[in-house]
Amino acid sequence: MNFNQVLLIVNPISGDLDKKQIIQKARDYAKTNQITIHLFATTGEEDVKKIQDRLDSLKIERIIAIGGDGTINLVAKAIKSYGIPLGIIPAGSANGLATNYGIPESLEEQVKIAFGDAIFEMDLLNINDDICLHLSDLGINAELIQNYEESRFRGKFGYLLQSLPTLLTSEYPFEFEVETNFKKQQTSGVLLAIANANKYGTGANINPNGKMNDGKFEIIIYRKLDLAEIIKTIRNETDVNSDVVETFQAEEAKIICKTPVAFQIDGEFKGESSEVIISIMNEKLKVVVPAEFNSQALQA
Numbered sequence: 502m503n504f505n506q507v508l509l510i511v512n513p514i515s516g517d518l519d520k521k522q523i524i525q526k527a528r529d530y531a532k533t534n535q536i537t538i539h540l541f542a543t544t545g546e547e548d549v550k551k552i553q554d555r556l557d558s559l560k561i562e563r564i565i566a567i568g569g570d571g572t573i574n575l576v577a578k579a580i581k582s583y584g585i586p587l588g589i590i591p592a593g594s595a596n597g598l599a600t601n602y603g604i605p606e607s608l609e610e611q612v613k614i615a616f617g618d619a620i621f622e623m624d625l626l627n628i629n630d631d632i633c634l635h636l637s638d639l640g641i642n643a644e645l646i647q648n649y650e651e652s653r654f655r656g657k658f659g660y661l662l663q664s665l666p667t668l669l670t671s672e673y674p675f676e677f678e679v680e681t682n683f684k685k686q687q688t689s690g691v692l693l694a695i696a697n698a699n700k701y702g703t704g705a706n707i708n709p710n711g712k713m714n715d716g717k718f719e720i721i722i723y724r725k726l727d728l729a730e731i732i733k734t735i736r737n738e739t740d741v742n743s744d745v746v747e748t749f750q751a752e753e754a755k756i757i758c759k760t761p762v763a764f765q766i767d768g769e770f771k772g773e774s775s776e777v778i779i780s781i782m783n784e785k786l787k788v789v790v791p792a793e794f795n796s797q798a799l800q801a
């Protein structure tokens with residue numbers, strides 16, 4: 502281990518989970534390896550600036566984030582220009598990025614990986630001047646996130662509870678004009694995803710051929726709600742019907758919605774949007790991943 506100063510960033514409310522045990526495991530691991538831990542608990546107010554203040558005053562060499570996708574997103578926003586590797590201990594209701602990296606369920610292993618030395622440099626997307634690591638979308642999934650955020654119930658159960666009401670009240674299909682550096686087209690669909698990664702936190706693999714370090718992203722359009730095709734996607738079958746799902750790659754893109762459509766980035770609802778502009782950021786994020794992920798990614 503060639504580092505000593507670690508900033509442990511914990512979201513105390515994510516996933517409706519108590520983080521004491523996770524923090525203790527990280528402290529135990531650090532103590533055994535003569536590593537110093539600095540603890541920062543997010544507050545939901547100006548966390549990006551507060552994290553940067555810590556990085557400016559302490560000589561931090563490794564950051565470990567404990568939270569869900571929203572937490573990882575805000576940490577990435579804070580640290581992207583510092584070049585410090587980020588370990589992830591998933592503890593949210595949605596842990597999509599951790600699912601993409603194959604971070605295991607066992608806390609023991611998660612801690613070991615977060616302190617480990619397999620580093621993957623991932624692309625970051627700039628979407629309407631916000632940062633996106635994982636997946637963003639317009640349409641029915643963002644409506645589900647909006648309904649979840651407005652409801653009283655947190656965690657996975659909260660999402661389940663909002664699924665049916667979202668389906669019943671959604672005014673899909675939505676009309677999109679998509680312009681990339683390669684083509685321009687009019688289309689309509691229930692969901693338009695902008696994918697840096699492959700899978701949602703549920704494991705649904707909507708973008709099996711996407712790579713997080715290729716300087717590109719994928720636009721995936723679900724034209725209609727077709728259960729058979731959705732099941733194929735979840736099972737990771739690649740012969741999805743192109744009448745239902747269309748995927749194409751881009752390096753930059755602009756999406757115009759005929760009427761404003763619900764929009765989310767990395768699981769955080771961003772309101773309704775009628776224009777979405779996407780590009781790849783100059784900065785990359787160094788993520789500490791399981792060694793197996795890196796050996797597969799570098800072979801591919």
Ligand SMILES: Nc1ncnc2c1ncn2[C@@H]1O[C@H](COP(=O)(O)OP(=O)(O)OP(=O)(O)O)[C@@H](O)[C@H]1O
Pocket residue numbers: 512513514515516517543544545546568569570571572573575592593594595596655656768769
């Ligand atoms: N102490 C806090 N109190 C309230 N909100 C917080 C706090 N710390 C961070 N947040 C907010 O938590 C959100 C990130 O939560 P994250 O996505 O990591 O967990 P989650 O369990 O998946 O979240 P959610 O249940 O909202 O989907 C961010 O919007 C962030 O601003």
